[in-house]
Amino acid sequence: SCAASPSSQAHAGTSVGLWSEGWYWIVDDGERAQIQLVGQSRARHPADWVNALVAERPELAQRFRDWKGPWVARPAYARLANLADPLLAVGDAAMAVDPLSGHGVYEALRSADLHASAVRTLLAGGDADLIRQYLTDRRNETWARTVSVAADLYAEPADSSPFWRDCAHAYRQLADEAPRPRVTQSVIAQRPVLDDGYIREKPVVVTPSAPRG
Numbered sequence: 001s002c003a004a005s006p007s008s009q010a011h012a013g014t015s016v017g018l019w020s021e022g023w024y025w026i027v028d029d030g031e032r033a034q035i036q037l038v039g040q041s042r043a044r045h046p047a048d049w050v051n052a053l054v055a056e057r058p059e060l061a062q063r064f065r066d067w068k069g070p071w072v073a074r075p076a077y078a079r080l081a082n083l084a085d086p087l088l089a090v091g092d093a094a095m096a097v098d099p100l101s102g103h104g105v106y107e108a109l110r111s112a113d114l115h116a117s118a119v120r121t122l123l124a125g126g127d128a129d130l131i132r133q134y135l136t137d138r139r140n141e142t143w144a145r146t147v148s149v150a151a152d153l154y155a156e157p158a159d160s161s162p163f164w165r166d167c168a169h170a171y172r173q174l175a176d177e178a179p180r181p182r183v184t185q186s187v188i189a190q191r192p193v194l195d196d197g198y199i200r201e202k203p204v205v206v207t208p209s210a211p212r213g
Helices: 046-056 058-064 104-123 128-155 162-177
Strands: 002-006 013-019 022-028 032-039 072-074 187-195 198-206
Touching: 032 046, 046 058, 104 128, 104 198, 128 162, 128 187, 128 198
Parallel strands: none
Antiparallel strands: 002 032, 002 072, 013 022, 022 032, 187 198
């Protein structure tokens, strides 16, 4: 859930913190501020989440005291959609990583850059199946890595509340189930790679620690 309200220059900046029901992220530019809260409860109205957070964290109550106007609060829901060929999912539509432990903005921008290379290669006569294989392999690799990082991060405060314990378990399960190439020995194999802005098949050294080459 997220909420916005007029702010002041005194608290401009960003901050992330923990509370018993999850974690929060505040973005404040000195004129308006937004707070995003992540937690378990779905029965509570988004504005009530803010009140519960403030009740638990007195330093935030002091910070919010001078804010004027009502909270504009709404829930944030994940929406899933299947894209038919020849459409390609880019950014968060392709893979939304955990915002607390993952590099959400980086991965979205990196995905856009890779898809630009895919379009460039396709327009130059590249093999569509090879391009899709490359994008799929990169997405699977990034997903497996980021959910593993999330599982480790959420495991640190797992004893503090059910939210952290359940998140750590869920992310560990996702990490264990993530698709990974099975490479048991080092070989030289043909793999699609990014080559000077184009996706081309090249001979690369494939190892258990670098299964894409």
